[in-house]
Amino acid sequence: MSFFKLLRILIFRNIQENKFLTFLSIFGIALGIALFTGVKVASDKAIASFESNIQGIISYSNYEIVDISGIDFNENIYVKIREIEDNCFPLLQTFAYVPELKDSVEINGIFTVKATQFLKLIPSEAHFSNPESHSRGFFEKYNFDDFYRQTNAVFITKNFAARHAIKKGDIFKAIVYDREYPLKVVDIMDSDILITNTIIMDIGNFQEYFGKTGALSKIDIFTDEHNANIIKSVLPSNLRIERKENIFKNQTAIVKSFRYNLQFVSLIAVLVGIFMLYNTVFISVVKRRTEIGILRSLGADKKIIIMLFTSNGLILGTIGSIIGILLGQITAYFSTIAVEKTISTMYTAITIADYGINVKDAVISLLFGIIVSLIASIIPAFEASNIRPNESSREGSFERRYAKFHKWFFTSGIFFILAGIGISYIDYYYAPFTAPIFAYTGIIMLIAGFTLASSFYFFILLKLFRIPIKKVFGIIGEIASGDIYGNLHRFSVALMSVAISGALIIAFLTIIFSFRTSLNKWIHKNITADVYIKPASCRANYCFYPVSENVIKTVESFSEVSGIDKFRGMQVDVYGKKIIAGFADIKVKREHLYKKYKDENYEMILSEMEGDEPIAGISDFLSIKYGLGKGDKLPVYTPEGIVNFKINDVFSSYSTTSGFVYIDRKWLKKYWGLDDTTQFSVYLKENVDADLFIRKLRDSLKLNYSFEIMNNQELRNRIIFIFNRTFAITYVIEIISIIISLIGVVNTLLALAFERKREISIIRYLGGTWKQITQIFLLSAGIIATSGILYSILLGPLMSIILIEVVNKLSFGWKIYFSIPYHYVAAVSILLFFTTLLSGLIPSGVARKIDPERFITFE
């Protein structure tokens, strides 16, 4: 085929010749695609793991019975339910932490006899003689002998055993509830249904060993709607039967918004990479316009020109995507760890054992890479096809064609910018979807708009500064600015590279800074106690399993203690969605608040909460999602029916993304019939040394219990640490996008230099020295850098406002105080300026190395 011959001699050879440029663009795309792939894989796996976590170990049950508050309940109900539907399966479960393995596990107490049906576990004949299950003899037989007989006997999964090199018979210590317990592995299960970190125990042993006699966490049921309705009618008011599907929908929605965020940021990285590809193809078209004109005069039609230059981009894009997918395996590994940690602290403990990219992921990424590189290269390819056959004889006509469109581009650019702002505004006010899709689109439109408007912006800027530049830099200034002026379109592509880099940096810094500021305010207001105590088994911000009464008593017995704020974390239902309720001893908090935080208004709010009327404070999330404000009523589902709490405070809560309500403990007793504590904080008397107290407390608890005890400063540090860890992945992606965009700056300036061989030789011919050429290059780079950075000062803050005010608000339900870190922005802008200047130097060095004979004879 003649097309491939042309491709080989006209495109391949050119790609090979410009090795450095080629390398840069492939590298840029590869990084973008690697991020995209890694993030996609990580979030897919996280969601799958999250789902199977909700699904639990009985993978085909379609209903579950749980307590409305997510706490354990009395097992008596099981007998009643079994009468209605035999396909039911009681479970007692808890998350535990294994310090020696640095891993969280979920311990499931199962009704062993029934488990043989549901889990397809087959005991040895001696202990189980159901003829039906014997017919499934092909399943493995497990050591049920020890499983029954030893109270601490557990089964673990094959994957878990492999991950930590655990053998049958091994014993490891796990922190369960508030104590440490040795667990003995009596067998290893070879099952595909179970997620890696599942541990199975007999329910009787579980109740006995962990002191949970008579308790169940949930009952999994496989039944039809009819029976489900009957069951519903016999359940006491604290229990509820729910379809698993509904639970998925509700729960995964939160995780999904986290995922969208990551994916959007990685998309920006891809876009930046693609912009680079566009630059490369575009510059190649500009540079080769004479050749294209010759080809056209020889009778190459538009179609072939389009195909050739599209292939140029496609080849780079495809190679980049393939490398990106390979690199994606590494990013997938790190993103998986990051996502796992984040979801575990923010939502629920999950573990992802597998972070491999499968064929489907690879194909999707490859297709994605190919499609976007197609889009990126088709535009310059069309430009190429519009080059006239006699173009060669008319220098500069290529640019002039664009000059006509400057204003038109500018107008449509402004339109895009306004539309982008408008569409984000829609999300701000109406939030039609759970994910901030409009805001994402808005940001992309903003970038597109700025890109379109860039050449006119550059034109105006040059018009204003051409004369001053001439005055300051003399002949060098005249040549450099004239050069840019005459090739505005090309140079605005370079300007845009700098602007995108700058905007990303500004947005990134602003977001981090705003977060920091907001978080510090939150910490200042909320972390007011001297000592914080929670069960070591609890790895999340909020704990849901009560601590032993004795522990509280022990703490109370210390004379140093002035007050204990007993806190009960619980899941409650609001408008059919699960949110976290925190029941606190508000009086204790209010009375001790003044030591660390003085705010009369807040003290007023707290003392209102202590009153006889049910009052609650809510987090921004609830006010954003349901439009609730001070004075409104919050309907909370309790075992006593729906109770309307009057809202007297709306505050930020960065410890959860699913909504938080703050209530006085007395309502816990009244409506839930509970008076237990899941974590607590201690206020010490004046002049008591907190660390000394902690040491004493640790000593008295360490024999029987496992608690995590921190002083005020430690907790503050930890919160900041967790917060940073949560956003570490976003930060990393953003930093990589910035790196890609910086590569883009170098790439564009380099390409421009190659393209200007002709000008260089003319200057040389006219007697210009290399030094002067270098100066011209530097000055052009300086002009590009300055104009680009100025441009980014418009784009960056706009982007960050949308990210903070719309995207964050919708995704996490967090309000964040927008604040720009002026010093950092200034420092980084200066850095960007010199980076750009430097990338202006590289080409002048390279230009010098280019086979001088080759382009001098060319003249």
Next chain:
Amino acid sequence: MIKLEHVDKYYGSFHVLKDISFEVGKGEFLSIVGRSGSGKSTLLNIIGGMDKAESGKVIVDNEDISSYSDDKLTLYRRRKVGFIFQFFNLLPNITVFENISMPLILNNIMDEEKVKNFIKLVGLEGKEKSFPFQLSGGEQQRVAIARALIHSPEIILADEPTGSLDSETGAMIMELICGLMRNLGKTIIIVTHESYIAQYAGRIITIKDGIIYK
């Protein structure tokens, strides 16, 4: 073969070609002379389908190419026309061999033997693998001549083929062109402002300020 009827061409408000009409027969060797800026190249480009006139007809082989779409015009250039330019217009990053092959590749009739023959014909044996920048001006123009002829077009258009060569080399190039033409029987139009070149031609047309003087 080629017939121009009342052709007008403007660049903006500048009237470059004014009501041009003339005819070139098959196998004829026509030379267009005139001062710089008189519109010679413009006229040649219009005949070659590289540019379009604002009004008038350009009839080639009984077809009015001025009514052609861009695609048809491209096809016309590819099949029927061979161009020789003042500045050679070789593709800089490909070899002599590949440059000469280009029309064959575009017409999808690649034939290596034929390319080798033409290289011999224009006297460039041993230079097949050279790149244009490694050749002298005269050698580059030889490549361009081979490229213009290789796909056996019916019309050869040459715009000052010797314009950027010294007179001695120029004469050699003209000998080469004329020698080849005589054998091949093509229709050929050469633009030049050096009158000595025009003597090779069978007929001479003079153009001045966009008007033809026969």
